[in-house]
Amino acid sequence: MLVLTRKKGQSIKIGDNIEISIMDVEEDKVSIGIVAPRNIEIVRTELLDVKNENITAANAQKDGLDKLRKFFTDL
Amino acid sequence: MLIETSNFGPIEYDENEVIYFQNEILGFEGLKKYIFVGKEGSEPFMWLQSVENPGLAFVIINGTDVISWYRPQIPLSEMKRLGIDDPAWVQIYNIVVIPDNIEEISCNLKAPIVVNRSKNTASQIVLDDNDFEIRHYLKEDLKNYSIEKDYYKDCEGFIRLVYRFVNELKPVEFNELKKRYLAPSAISFFIIDMINGFCRIGPLSSPRVYNLEKPIFTLTKRLVSEGVKDIAFLNDSHHEKSMEFKEFPPHAMAGTQESAIVDSLKGFSQNTKIFTKNSLNAFTNPDFNIYVQELIKKGTKCFIIAGNCTDLCIYQTAMTLKMFLNSSDTPVDIIIPANCVDTFDSEEHKADLINPLFLYHLHTNGIEIVKEIK
Numbered sequence: 001m002l003v004l005t006r007k008k009g010q011s012i013k014i015g016d017n018i019e020i021s022i023m024d025v026e027e028d029k030v031s032i033g034i035v036a037p038r039n040i041e042i043v044r045t046e047l048l049d050v051k052n053e054n055i056t057a058a059n060a061q062k063d064g065l066d067k068l069r070k071f072f073t074d075l
Numbered sequence: 076m077l078i079e080t081s082n083f084g085p086i087e088y089d090e091n092e093v094i095y096f097q098n099e100i101l102g103f104e105g106l107k108k109y110i111f112v113g114k115e116g117s118e119p120f121m122w123l124q125s126v127e128n129p130g131l132a133f134v135i136i137n138g139t140d141v142i143s144w145y146r147p148q149i150p151l152s153e154m155k156r157l158g159i160d161d162p163a164w165v166q167i168y169n170i171v172v173i174p175d176n177i178e179e180i181s182c183n184l185k186a187p188i189v190v191n192r193s194k195n196t197a198s199q200i201v202l203d204d205n206d207f208e209i210r211h212y213l214k215e216d217l218k219n220y221s222i223e224k225d226y227y228k229d230c231e232g233f234i235r236l237v238y239r240f241v242n243e244l245k246p247v248e249f250n251e252l253k254k255r256y257l258a259p260s261a262i263s264f265f266i267i268d269m270i271n272g273f274c275r276i277g278p279l280s281s282p283r284v285y286n287l288e289k290p291i292f293t294l295t296k297r298l299v300s301e302g303v304k305d306i307a308f309l310n311d312s313h314h315e316k317s318m319e320f321k322e323f324p325p326h327a328m329a330g331t332q333e334s335a336i337v338d339s340l341k342g343f344s345q346n347t348k349i350f351t352k353n354s355l356n357a358f359t360n361p362d363f364n365i366y367v368q369e370l371i372k373k374g375t376k377c378f379i380i381a382g383n384c385t386d387l388c389i390y391q392t393a394m395t396l397k398m399f400l401n402s403s404d405t406p407v408d409i410i411i412p413a414n415c416v417d418t419f420d421s422e423e424h425k426a427d428l429i430n431p432l433f434l435y436h437l438h439t440n441g442i443e444i445v446k447e448i449k
Contacts, residue, residue, distance in 0.1 A: 046209070050186040050201055051101035053209050054133075057172045057183070058103070061122075061134045062082070064173045068117050068134075071177045075221055 081130045082122070083112060093126060094190060097156055098198035100170075101186070106131065109197070119220060120171065123188070136182055136213070138169040141220045147207065149189055153200050157191040164193040172210070180217070181210045234428075240438065241431040244413055244446040249301055252410075252448070256376040259302035263375045266291060267309045267357065267382030267389055269340050272333030273419075278324040281419035283426055284383045288339045290414045291381050294448055295343050298379070305370055308336055308344055309363065309382075309392065312351035319354060356391035358399075367396065377408045379448070381415035386433040389416050393442055401441075411437060414447040 004012060011021035017037050024031040034042055078086050088110050096107045108126035119141055125131035138145045147167060149159075159165055167189055169182040184207035190197040256262055271277070274285045298306070311327035312334045313319065327334040329351070336344050350363040357363045370378075380393050393409055400407050413434055420426035438444045 044201070046185065047101060047201055049209050050183065050199070053172065053183050053186075054100055054102045054170060054199075057133055057170045058131055060173050060175075061132060061171075064120075064122075064134045064171075065082075065114055065117055067173055067177050068120055071180070071217075072116075072221065075218055 078110075078124070078126060079129050080124055080132065082124070082132050083114075086110070086112065086124065088126075091195070094123075094195050094197045096197050096199070098200065100133070100188070100199050101201075103131065118224075121168070123168070123170075134171040134173055135168040135188065136171050137167065138182060138184060138187065139167050141213070142184070142211070142216045143219070145184060145207075147184070147187055147202055147204070149200060150203075153189065153198060157189065157196045157198060158194045159191045161193065164191055166190040166192055169211075170199075171213070178214060180213050182213055183209050184211045185209045237431050237435045240435050241413065244444060246446040246449050247410075248449050249297060252377065253301070256408075259298075260304060261374055261376040262298070262303050262379060263305040263307070263370050263377070264295070264298050264303055264379045265307050265309055265357075265381070265392070266295065266340065266343075267380065267392060268311055268384070269308070269337055269382050270310050270327060270333065271335055271337055272311065272327035272331075273383055274337045277326050277333045279326045279419070283417045283420055287381070287383060287415060287417055288337055290412075290447070292339050294379075294381060294412065294415055295340065297448070299343065304346075305373075305375065306343065306346075307348040307350060307363075307366065308340075309350050309352060309357040309388070310334060310336065311353075311388075313353055317353055352388075355388045356395055357388070358392065358395045367399070371405060371407060375407060377410060379410045379412070381412060383416060384418035385416045385430050386418050390433050390437065393437055394440060397440060397442055409442045410448075411442060411444050412446070412448045413444055 006012065006022050008022050008025050011019055013019050018040070019035040021033040022030060023033045036042065076088050076090060078088065080086055092110050094109050094111070096109065099106060103125075106125050106127050109123045110126060112122040112124045112132070114122070119136055121135050123133040123135050139147075149165070167187045169184060169187050171180065171182045173180055185204075186199050186201045186209065188197055188199050252262065253259060269287065269291060271280070273279055273281065274288060295306070312329045313325070313327050314329055317325075336349075348366060350357060350360050350366070352360050352363070358367075378396060380389060382389060389411070393411060397409055399405075400409075411434070416434075418424070418426050418430050418433075434444050
């Protein structure tokens with residue numbers, strides 16, 4: 001992983017079209033400004049993780065009731 | 076309304092059971108309407124069934140019930156969006172993943188589903204807290220939950236008995252006590268910890284204890300007017316290094332407003348004794364010890380005790396008194412009017428359980444609990 005150190009107000013560029021700026025730093029929080037083309041989806045990583053977990057959950061629950069009942073008798 | 080689900084077959088539901096999602100479940104945008112489905116024998120699990128997609132359901136669990144340490148803080152902005160004005164209506168659920176290897180059953184603590192039951196609105200909220208995992212393994216929690224559930228079930232009948240005991244308490248007329256003990260001078264009265272530090276100000280003050288001021292004022296006035304003379308206030312009075320501060324936050328320091336008797340009862344304190352204590356138990360003050368023995372010698376046949384807290388100072392003082400009486404085979408009664416004792420309420424100290432339980436416990440130890448003294 002490439003690691004760069006930046007100060008408040010500084011920025012980095014990714015390719016020609018994406019610019020990421022450090023807007024503010026406060027204790028352990030960093031505010032980031034992003035300029036990018038519309039077709040690039042930007043999402044907080046944990047949102048993506050949550051979304052994937054939700055999809056896993058929806059797919060995995062098919063015989064849930066039977067599995068759960070058996071699980072409790074086995075506990 | 077009827078929905079033909081792929082999981083449970085046809086389900087009949089009412090329009091007012093439908094929960095409307097404000098922030099939809101991530102990955103399932105556009106689906107806003109869900110209903111809860113419970114299945115016998117699968118507690119603590121429930122299903123969140125999509126109304127708009129009969130093939131979609133999530134297994135959910137109330138994480139705050141099952142995981143003892145899980146206490147998510149919902150950001151204020153989200154509370155507003157859900158129209159939550161009373162936190163009592165908030166329910167928190169966590170989506171469960173049931174994998175092929177059921178041992179690895181997990182739930183999502185990071186992104187709970189927060190439901191406002193008063194408006195039937197809900198959101199999946201992604202919390203900022205990094206301690207909450209998206210995949211929290213549930214096996215150990217479920218094991219404990221199932222043990223606790225067994226204990227709880229086992230105790231249910233007893234808890235009902237305790238509540239019934241308290242609900243069926245009878246008042247007693249003062250005249251009846253006068254007849255029983257022959258003279259008002261045979262009755263002594265202790266008022267425990269009716270000080271500002273428990274009623275009005277400071278870290279241990281509580282509204283329930285504040286509400287004791289009126290009934291205790293009424294009772295004291297009555298007893299005084301009937302000629303009861305031996306009245307004593309037993310008050311917390313601590314110093315900076317009080318050992319008790321390891322268990323309770325610093326309170327009722329000697330000489331401060333917190334350790335002073337509340338204004339409403341102050342008037343009675345002029346012709347009465349005041350004993351201080353640096354612990355829950357008034358008998359740890361040797362002067363009080365001597366005072367009680369003198370009262371008994373003088374002919375006290377009944378001690379009435381009022382104040383707070385039922386499970387702490389009241390319990391300690393009443394039980395110690397009772398043990399003294401028992402060990403010396405002294406036939407003197409102890410009466411506690413239930414309307415004149417109470418305890419504080421908090422998440423870790425549920426007054427609605429602790430207060431009745433301790434009243435019942437005092438009763439089983441031979442202390443007479445009455446509804447009130449009329």
